[in-house]
Amino acid sequence: MKILIQQLARLGDIYISWPAVRALRRQYPDAEIHFLTRPRFEGAVQGLTAIDRHISMPSGSILEPLVQENPDIAGALAKLENFIAPLKAENYDWIINLTFSPFSSYLTHALSTENTRVSGYSRFDDGYFRPCDEMSAYFYAQVGIGKANRVHLADIFASMLNLEYVEADWATAEGITSDIQLPEGYMVVHVGASERQKALSSFTWASALNAIAAERPNTAVALIGANSEVIQAQEIIDQCKNLRFFNYVGKTQISDLFAIIQKADLLLGCDSAPIHVASLTDTPTLNISVGAVNYWETGPKASLAFILRSEQETAQLGEKIGSVVNQLLSGVVDQDLIVRSSGLASYAKEDETAADAFQWNLVQAIYLGMPYPMADRVEIVQAALKLNEINSFIMDQIALIPSVGLERVAPLIEQGEEIIKTVSRIVPEMSPLINWYHAEKIRIAPGSQEEIRSATLQVHQAFAQQLQVYIPQEEVQIAEAKDGTL
Known part of the structure; x- marks a missing residue:
């Protein structure tokens, strides 16, 4: 059997997909599994040994003719066809679309034959949208901001493919090495987020770290982040005087995330890929959830995972984070934290109203x-x-x-x-x-x-x-x- 898995979303979504890919490999040990991503995030497949081939979709090259002064639609379509033709010739037995986006649905249809089994979003022959299975129909109907779903995205993937996870599916990367050297006992802070509106300011992070330093001076802190967050990282360091910083912001490969996060006492971060890496390394995690985020769908899945929820960044948030971290490091869980639990819903909805509870219970009744x-x-x-x-x-x-x-x-x-x-x-x-x-x-x-x-x-x-x-x-x-x- 030849299987193509499409994951054209962002970095964190690829890591969320890892357990499903591994479970699929266990279920079909002799299958040939190909994994399709965008070039920008291809580093997120390093250490995923469950796949046989990684394919990078040249989305920038395909879209280039469309962003000129005189858009060349024919040129863009020709480049897309050049990409699609050899993939379709693979004659995949099963195409699994984990992306849930309009573009991915068109791509899935273009790569399918009449004999191809399809899971996820696709299109009918007349071009109309087609959720190909019960779970992708569920995703379309119930998942997203303002909707009632409480099921984590990783569990949605497993259900869509009729798989059950085992502990080995949630494991760190395999076969990759890193030169990163850190002391015994440190915490990791990811200074950015998957989207700007979900990130914290340098002031808030510095307030949090200074509150930690007040009780735990000389604590080792590893900072991680992208090239675009280098200035923010330096601003944080400049505002904190009683901590030992190891600044890796803009200086690491994606694969280095595993080496940095795996042995940490705690990872602090907003909605982002490191949160999902920590789920694979089973690193204790405090997810700072700010703004329009469905934390029950994309929150951390580590054994010790906690969420501190705030509708918006406030002047007091930094001190609250620091207080919460000091308690966690002492083995105490602050009453304001949302704690990961077992069962269908990984997290309860914060400040649940009667209407919220009714909607979620209605979802469970329907499905x-x-x-x-x-x-x-x-x-x-x-x-x-x-x-x-x-x-x-x-x-x-x-x-x-x-x-x-x-x-x-x-x-x-x-x-x-x-x-x-x-x-x-x-x-x-x-x-x-x-x-x-x-x-x-x-x-x-x-x-x-x-x-x-x-x-x-x-x-x-x-x-x-x-x-x-x-x-x-x-x-x-x-x-x-x-x-x-x-």
Whole structure:
């Protein structure tokens, strides 16, 4: 079997993919596994011995004709075709797209043949979006900022591929060496983040480190980061006088991260790749989560992993970080920390509201067969009634298509769909169910008008069944009486 795994996202996402790749190798020991990344992040496959071949997609070269004063679309497409043609000739038996992006879905479709098994995002032959399996449909419907998912991305990968992890899947890099030399007993601080808005200022990091130094003078601190963070690292050092710094910012290869992080007493960092390296080296980790971050989806997975959550960077955050670190190094867990746990959700949602809990429980009911959450607001029941009414109306219009034609009923169906979207905004508790409904409709394959009509009707019927949980029994009896079933 020949397998292609696409991971065209950023550095941290590649490291999150490592356990799934290793589990896949265990499941298919004789398979030939190829791993596709962008050139900028190709260093993140060093030490991943579970793959047979690494392929680097020349995205910069492909896009170059499009960023000229007079964009050359034909030239860009020709370069893309030159990249795709030899890959398609590999005749992959299975293409696994771990990227979940529009571009990756087009690439997956371009590389697939009619006999290729596909997992993740792809496209139908008519170009419309296609989540190829239950878990990629789940990702489309429930994962992302403002949505209800609590499942870590690494666990989503495993579920999508029907794999179960073992301890060996979460292991450090193999077969790479580093000249990095550090003393016994040190902590690592990653001064940057995956995105600027998720990073801390030099002042906040210095405040944190000075608070640590006040109780633990002469502590050894290894600073890591990218070339773009060299100035910030020096600013931190200049503001801290009672610590021993080992400054590796802008001076290391990606593979050096494992050597620096593996033996550390603690890694401090915001949302970033080192957090995920620490998950592989099982290094105790404090993740400073700032801004629009779903930490339950991308937080650290080390055995001792903690999250300090702040909606925004404040003047007091640095001192709080320092206090938390001093307690952790003394074996005490601050009450404000979010602690990693076992189970489906790696982390509980901070300051969970009743609406948050309802949405997550509804997700588990829809996808895992768990009990449906009780409606604790009359608005939830009202929303279910309205959704049921609109859904019934749409089904009536769908039933009319053979006799009156699609063109006549399409505007009415579109109006109904707009109302369903509005309900999702007004009563967010119902959004997981509405998101599931939209994802199921997207999964309908191209076909004849009758095939599409029949498949669409089935989705609406399934939607109606889900809604019945929140429809008062007397309303059901009234509806049945109107239908002449009583």
